[in-house]
Amino acid sequence: MHEMSLAQSVVEICAERAGGARVRRVTLEIGALAAVMPDAIRFCFDICTQQTVLEGAVLDIVEIAGRGRCRRCGSELPMPDFLAACGCGSIDIECIEGEALRVREMEVS
C-alpha cells in the first residue's frame, strides 16, 4: 500500500515546514488519476501523525477530476480513467489534469 509511504511524506513535509509549531489542518490535492485512494491516505495519515507535531490534525483532501485533451481533434473532455474516448472517435487522449499529488497548505498554531 503506497498510501502509507505517501502519508509519511506528507507528515515529513508539513513537520519540516512547521518547524516545531503544532499543525492543526492539512490540505492535500489528489488527482483522480493519481493512483491514490483518498480513504487509504486518511487511514494512513492518522497512523503516521501519531507522536508528531501533526497529531490530531484534520486532513482535508481536495480531489481533482481528470481532464484530457484529444490529440486528434484538440477537444478537451472529462477523463474519469485512462480509457476515455473523444466524441470524434479517437482514444488518443493526453491527460492534462488529474494526476496531482500535492500538499496545498496547512494551518498551524
Next chain:
Amino acid sequence: MCTTCGCSDAAGVLVRRAAAGRRAAAEQGERQFDYRRLAQHATHEEAGPEERPQPAAGGTVPVEQEILAKNSMLAERNRDGFGQRHILALNLVSSPGSGKTTLLERTIRDLGHELPIAVIGGDQATANDMQRIAATGCKAVQINTGTGCHLDADMVARGLRELAPSSGSIVMIENVGNLVCPALFDLGERAKVALLSVTEGEDKPLKYPHMFRAARLLLITKTDLLPYLDFDIDRCIACARQVNRDIEVIRLSAKQGDGLNLWYDWLRTENVRAGAGAAA
C-alpha cells in the same frame, strides 16, 4: 518517525549482498550476507539548532509541495550517478511470477560477457531471487522491503552503495512484484520495463493502466506456453497501446530463447544511448 527524513519508513528495510546459491548460503549461514541495518538519523542529528527551521507563524501556511518531491530528488541523484558512470539503469516491473528473475538469469548468461550486468532485487522477504542471480556470477544485492510494497529511490541508493556497479555496466532493478505501487516511484532509472506473462490476462494493461503508462517497453514473456493457452497476444498489445500509445513491445520466451535477440538488441541500443547521453 524522524520528521527530517522519514527514517522509520526504512527501519524495516534490509539491504544485503547476495551469495551465489542457496547451498552456499545454507553452508555458511547468515554470516554469508553483509546484513546492514540501515543507518538511521546520524547525519541530521549533527545539525545544530540554528540550522533547524524556524517555527511557522500561526494561521494558514501555503505549502504547495509535491508529495513525492523527496523521492523525485533522490531519484534524480541516482540518475545523475548513473549518467556520470555511463550506467544504463532499468526498472523491471510486473506481477509476481511473470518471469523477471528467469529473464535476468538468461540475459546475464547470454549477454554478460558483452555487457556487464549487476542487479538490485526487491522483495518483501528472502534473498532467494538474488541468490539465483548471484549464481550466474554477477553482482547482486537484495533489498527486503519488509511490509513495503515497492522500492523507492532511497532504497535503491542504499542498494547501489552495496552493489558498487562498474562504469559502463547495466543495472537491472528488479522491483517488488506488484503492478500498482511501483508505478508511482521514480528510482532514477532510464526506463521502466514491464513484463506480462501469457499466463496472465491479456487485458491486464487496462486493469493496471498506471503501470503500463509508466513503462517504455513491454515484454510479453513465456510465449513458449502459448499453444496451451487462449491468450490473445494481439489483443494484449492493443490493450497496452490503449493506455500507452508509444509503448514498445517484445514477445519472448526466456526458456526457449524465442525473441531474446530483440530484447538484447534493445538493451544494446539503450546502453549506447545511455553512454552517449552521459558524454553529451
